[in-house]
Amino acid sequence: MLEIKIEKTTNPKPIPDKDNPLVFGTIFTDHMFEMDYTDGKGWHDPRIVPYHNLELEPSAMVFHYGQEMFEGLKAYKTEDGRILLFRPDKNIERANHSNRRLMIPEIPEDIFMEAIKQVVKIDEAWIPTKEGTSLYIRPFVIATDPFLGVRPSYTYKFMIILSPVGAYYPEGLDPVKIWIEDEYVRAVRGGIGEAKTGGNYVASMASQMKAHEEGYSQVLWLDGVERKYIEEVGAMNIFFKINGTVVTPMLNGSILSGVTRRTCIELCKSWGVPVEERKVSVDELEEAARTGALEEVWGSGTAAVISPVGHLRYEDDVFQIGDGGIGELSQKLYDTVTGIQLGKIEDKFGWTVEV
Amino acid sequence: MLEIKIEKTTNPKPIPDKDNPLVFGTIFTDHMFEMDYTDGKGWHDPRIVPYHNLELEPSAMVFHYGQEMFEGLKAYKTEDGRILLFRPDKNIERANHSNRRLMIPEIPEDIFMEAIKQVVKIDEAWIPTKEGTSLYIRPFVIATDPFLGVRPSYTYKFMIILSPVGAYYPEGLDPVKIWIEDEYVRAVRGGIGEAKTGGNYVASMASQMKAHEEGYSQVLWLDGVERKYIEEVGAMNIFFKINGTVVTPMLNGSILSGVTRRTCIELCKSWGVPVEERKVSVDELEEAARTGALEEVWGSGTAAVISPVGHLRYEDDVFQIGDGGIGELSQKLYDTVTGIQLGKIEDKFGWTVEV
Numbered sequence: 001m002l003e004i005k006i007e008k009t010t011n012p013k014p015i016p017d018k019d020n021p022l023v024f025g026t027i028f029t030d031h032m033f034e035m036d037y038t039d040g041k042g043w044h045d046p047r048i049v050p051y052h053n054l055e056l057e058p059s060a061m062v063f064h065y066g067q068e069m070f071e072g073l074k075a076y077k078t079e080d081g082r083i084l085l086f087r088p089d090k091n092i093e094r095a096n097h098s099n100r101r102l103m104i105p106e107i108p109e110d111i112f113m114e115a116i117k118q119v120v121k122i123d124e125a126w127i128p129t130k131e132g133t134s135l136y137i138r139p140f141v142i143a144t145d146p147f148l149g150v151r152p153s154y155t156y157k158f159m160i161i162l163s164p165v166g167a168y169y170p171e172g173l174d175p176v177k178i179w180i181e182d183e184y185v186r187a188v189r190g191g192i193g194e195a196k197t198g199g200n201y202v203a204s205m206a207s208q209m210k211a212h213e214e215g216y217s218q219v220l221w222l223d224g225v226e227r228k229y230i231e232e233v234g235a236m237n238i239f240f241k242i243n244g245t246v247v248t249p250m251l252n253g254s255i256l257s258g259v260t261r262r263t264c265i266e267l268c269k270s271w272g273v274p275v276e277e278r279k280v281s282v283d284e285l286e287e288a289a290r291t292g293a294l295e296e297v298w299g300s301g302t303a304a305v306i307s308p309v310g311h312l313r314y315e316d317d318v319f320q321i322g323d324g325g326i327g328e329l330s331q332k333l334y335d336t337v338t339g340i341q342l343g344k345i346e347d348k349f350g351w352t353v354e355v
Numbered sequence: 356m357l358e359i360k361i362e363k364t365t366n367p368k369p370i371p372d373k374d375n376p377l378v379f380g381t382i383f384t385d386h387m388f389e390m391d392y393t394d395g396k397g398w399h400d401p402r403i404v405p406y407h408n409l410e411l412e413p414s415a416m417v418f419h420y421g422q423e424m425f426e427g428l429k430a431y432k433t434e435d436g437r438i439l440l441f442r443p444d445k446n447i448e449r450a451n452h453s454n455r456r457l458m459i460p461e462i463p464e465d466i467f468m469e470a471i472k473q474v475v476k477i478d479e480a481w482i483p484t485k486e487g488t489s490l491y492i493r494p495f496v497i498a499t500d501p502f503l504g505v506r507p508s509y510t511y512k513f514m515i516i517l518s519p520v521g522a523y524y525p526e527g528l529d530p531v532k533i534w535i536e537d538e539y540v541r542a543v544r545g546g547i548g549e550a551k552t553g554g555n556y557v558a559s560m561a562s563q564m565k566a567h568e569e570g571y572s573q574v575l576w577l578d579g580v581e582r583k584y585i586e587e588v589g590a591m592n593i594f595f596k597i598n599g600t601v602v603t604p605m606l607n608g609s610i611l612s613g614v615t616r617r618t619c620i621e622l623c624k625s626w627g628v629p630v631e632e633r634k635v636s637v638d639e640l641e642e643a644a645r646t647g648a649l650e651e652v653w654g655s656g657t658a659a660v661i662s663p664v665g666h667l668r669y670e671d672d673v674f675q676i677g678d679g680g681i682g683e684l685s686q687k688l689y690d691t692v693t694g695i696q697l698g699k700i701e702d703k704f705g706w707t708v709e710v
Contacts, residue, residue, distance in 0.1 A: 025503025028414060054415075055408045058516050059383060063497050066421050066553020067560070103560040138503060142418050148380025148493060148518060150590055152560050161413050163503060183545060188579040190540030192558045198421020199554020203547045205422070205458040205507050224543040225580050235505055 001110045002046050004033075004118055009050035015126055020166065024303065025136065029123035029162040033115045037105055039154035046111055048119050051161065057146035061153045067143035068198045069098045072302045073259070074134040074165075075120045075355065077127040078343035083355035085137075086341045088116055090259040095139060097257075098195035103152035104141050112139070117355045119160050124355075128164045134341075136165040136303070168235070168303035173334065175310025175326060176299075178233065179211035180220045180282060182315060186234060186254075188224030193231075193254030200256075204234045216313065218299070222282065224254065230280045236299030236307060237261035240280065241329055243293045250277040260300035264333055266349065273329065282314055289319035296327030305341075306334040356465045357401050359388075359473055364405035370481055375521065379658065380491065384478035384517040388470045392460055394509035401466055403474050406516065412501035416508045422498035423553045424453045427657045428614070429489040429520075430475045430710065432482040433698035438710035440492075441696045443471055445614040450494060452612075453550040458507035459496050467494070472710045474515050479710075483519045489696075491520040491658070523590070523658035528681060528689065530665025531654075533588065534566035535575045535637060537670060541589060541609075543579030548586075548609030555611075559589045571668065573654070577637065579609065585635045591654030591662060592616035595635065596684055598648045605632040615655035619688055621704065628684065637669055644674035651682030660696075661689040 009030045016027055028051050035046040062068050073091045076084045092113060096106045116137060120127075127135040139160045143153030167173075184207040187193025187200055207219045220238060223229040230249050232238060237258040240247045246268050251257050268275045288294035289312070297309035308326040312319050321327075326334075339345030340352060364385045371382055383406050390401040417423050428446045431439045447468060451461045471492060475482075482490040494515045498508030539562040542548025542555055562574045575593060578584040585604050587593060592613040595602045601623050606612050623630045643649035644667070652664035663681040667674050676682075681689075694700030695707060 023504070025414070026501070028412075028501075032413060051413070053410045054413055055410050057383075058387060058406075058409055058495075058514050059380070059493075059518075060409075062553075063417065063423055063495060064425050064493075064553060065556035065560075066423065067557045068418055068421065068553075070419050101561060102557055103564060136503070138414075138419075140413075140418060146381070146383075148491070149378070149523075150556050150559070150563070152564065159413050163414075168504075185543050185545030188540050188543040188546065190538060190579065190582070191543070191546075192554070197554070197557065198417075198419060198423075199547070199552070199557060201420035201505050202422045202457055202552065202554060204505070205420075206456060208505070209458060209507065224545065227545070 001108070001114065002044070004114060005047040006122070007047065007049045008122070020130070024165050024168050025163050027163055029126040031119055031122050033119040033160035035111070035115070035158045037156040037158070043105070043107060043111070043158070046115060048122060056144060059146040059148055061143040061145045061147060064148065065143070065150055066197070066199050067102055067104060067153055068141065069095060069102055069104055070138060070140035070196055071095045073137045074302060074341070075127055075137060076134050076341050076343070077129050082343060083120060083124060083127065084341065084343055084352040085116065085120070085355060087259050087263070087351045088113060088353055090262065094196065094257060094259070098197060099141065101192060101195040102197055104143070104156060107158055115160055119162065121355050123162055126162065126164050133164065133166050136163045138163065173308065173326060175308040175324060176217040177215060177311040177313070178218050178220050178309050179214065179216040180312060180314040181207045181222065182227060183207070185224040185227070186221040186231070189253040191254060194251070194256055196256060201234070208234070220312070228281050230282065230285070231255050233299050235303060236301035239264060239298050239300060240285065240294060241296035241327065242288045244274070246273055246275045247280055248277055249280055258300055260302060260305060260337065263337055263351070264300050267333060267336055285312070286314065286317065286319070289321070295322060296330050297321045298327070298330040298333070305337055306330055356469065357399070359470060360402040361477070362402065362404045363477070375485070379520050379523050380518050382518055384481040386474055386477050388474040388515035390466070390470070390513045392511040392513070398460070398462060398466070398513070401470060403477060411499060414501040414503055416498040416500045416502060419503065420498070420505055421552070421554045422457055422459060422508055423496065424450060424457055424459055425493060425495035425551055426450045428492045429657060429696070430482055430492060431489050431696050431698070432484045437698060438475060438479060438482065439696065439698055439707040440471065440475070440710060442614050442618070442706050443468060443708055445617065449551065449612060449614070453552060454496065456547060456550040457552055459498070459511060462513055470515055474517065476710050478517055481517065481519050488519065488521050491518045493518065528663065530663040530679060530681060531572040532570060532666040532668070533573050533575050533664050534569065534571040535667060535669040536562045536577065537582060540579040540582070541576040541586065544608040546609060549606070549611055551611060556589070563589070575667070583636050585637065585640070586610050588654050590658060591656035594619060594653050594655060595640065595649060596651035596682065597643045599629070601628055601630045602635055603632055604635055613655055615657060615660060615692065618692055618706070619655050622688060622691055640667070641669065641672065641674070644676070650677060651685050652676045653682070653685040653688070660692055661685055
């Protein structure tokens with residue numbers, strides 16, 4: 001494995017009130033990881049350096065043809081002072097899955113893991129400890145060739161930046177309101193929906209702004225072909241508890257394979273709760289809501305962990321879920337996942353990785 | 356209108372053999388245009404400055420959420436020394452159409468047009484004059500907020516860079532081979548296909564590389580819903596001459612509204628050639644090729660202008676178009692469009708704008 005060179009900052013920033021990060025993703029730590037890719041040479045020069053601005057030609061391909069990939073995961077500080085990562089191997093696996101679809105060269109898993117650990121360790125003092133807070137880790141790759149033709153770049157830059165964060169939604173664990181989008185489409189099978197890349201997020205913004213104006217936190221996307229089947233929320237995967245069974249849309253090529261999604265499925269199964277990964281239509285949901293069979297709805301994602309949904313809107317129909325509060329299973333999942341992440345609950349699954 | 360400040364370079368680059376730019380989009384001129392957007396203040400500080408690297412935070416939203424828009428047009432030097440732009444108003448209109456879909460603030464048309472003219476004028480010496488060459492103009496916008504939450508950025512940078520170019524395809528006007536893609540999808544209605552943005556281009560790269568390996572220049576995309584109807588080539592729109600009638604896919608929300616596409620339609624109509632903008636299925640094409648009704652196929656785009664297609668492949672079927680050479684109408688369109696662009700043919704339509 002390549003050796004990671006380390007250049008520590010000589011000018012550390014004051015750590016802001018790190019236990020009260022008011023806005024998600026606005027504060028960055030003292031250091032960052034960087035590694036370059038050159039065609040014929042591969043990934044080279046892994047290094048941890050002071051957090052700094054990037055200098056790129058205006059013709060750099062990332063500005064024009066969207067060749068960019070990102071990941072998101074978190075580091076937690078336990079009460080006894082250990083630093084835990086939650087299933088980082090799954091993020092690394094998914095990053096390379098995205099890279100393949102985007103024609104970005106794969107990143108060796110060993111150096112990727114080591115880079116996360118070392119950069120988190122160096123900025124350990126920035127990990128907040130108040131409940132609901134963590135150190136958000138953002139690995140990402142951008143295409144850097146100064147070239148205006150359309151083809152995969154020959155050069156790339158891989159970086160990891162760190163940001164102390166609080167709750168992703170201002171609501172915290174209070175149930176959010178979700179708008180089922182019937183006009184715009186986020187992704188379609190055969191496209192780039194299952195890759196974690198900018199193009200999927202910019203595609204979601206118009207719809208998200210429309211939903212915000214109507215007082216909804218997030219948009220729930222339907223499939224691009226029939227606009228009939230539930231896909232995901234963009235920042236989260238989605239789960240329904242219908243008549244005691246947990247149902248979530250199956251991975252179909254246009255849905256992101258969430259690490260928290262996988263965790264929810266594995267936890268529910270370990271508790272003996274039946275789980276189905278399959279197609280879920282809006283019609284089925286409406287019917288289940290009408291008859292009272294729709295017991296709980298929640299989103300799962302790294303940023304929000306578990307986000308209970310209290311209220312869904314599809315066209316002119318609004319349906320409230322349960323009593324509008326957080327459901328029993330949603331709460332149990334939240335407590336268990338965050339408990340394992342914070343080292344408060346025994347990690348029977350071997351999900352946490354100590355830095 | 357805001358005044359454009361000008362700072363000329365004190366260190367001009369030697370102009371490389373500008374009449375023989377071997378590779379499209381690799382050489383950039385001495386100057387560039389820049390303008391910033393700040394929420395609450397609008398677009399401000401338009402300026403022409405020496406071509407320079409951009410300095411951005413690694414958390415700048417363009418690197419993560421793909422909020423980026425670009426355009427492409429060309430400037431030509433006529434034999435009598437005038438500088439002509441070709442239908443720049445259509446590019447400006449389309450840029451703002453893209454901006455609306457991508458939640459990027461619109462750019463005032465007057466300053467946009469003036470910026471193009473002034474920056475081209477300053478780097479006039481870089482406009483190549485050899486046949487088939489021109490000065491490629493690349494306006495683009497990127498989101499610059501240093502923020503990891505998903506929402507439209509509050510700050511943006513609009514730039515125009517210039518590159519002397521030759522033919523986009525190494526084939527020049529020789530017919531290209533096109534692969535009809537049946538696995539990957541570029542865009543779907545309700546998505547961002549009609550916006551000129553990076554996400555659509557990165558989505559195309561995996562398929563394009565597969566086609567290249569098989570000896571094909573470009574990929575022809577099918578619709579994302581039924582994978583049955585022809586859409587576009589990614590870098591070009593597509594035209595078919597079937598039994599004397601020109602047929603091109605109708606704009607449906609997932610196809611880019613090409614300026615050269617529009618020009619082809621208007622020219623054909625002015626010549627009395629019937630034109631239909633409608634759905635075109637692969638089945639119809641195969642049938643037309645089989646019976647000999649498929650007389651010509653060509654792509655239209657700013658980079659390649661008119662690119663005759665000699666050969667189409669769909670799954671295991673290969674069909675040659677006509678005798679495999681350039682068709683009569685394709686040649687007439689190429690001669691007329693480039694003739695008007697270069698000021699050699701009278702511009703009855705008022706398409707050219709003198710700088």
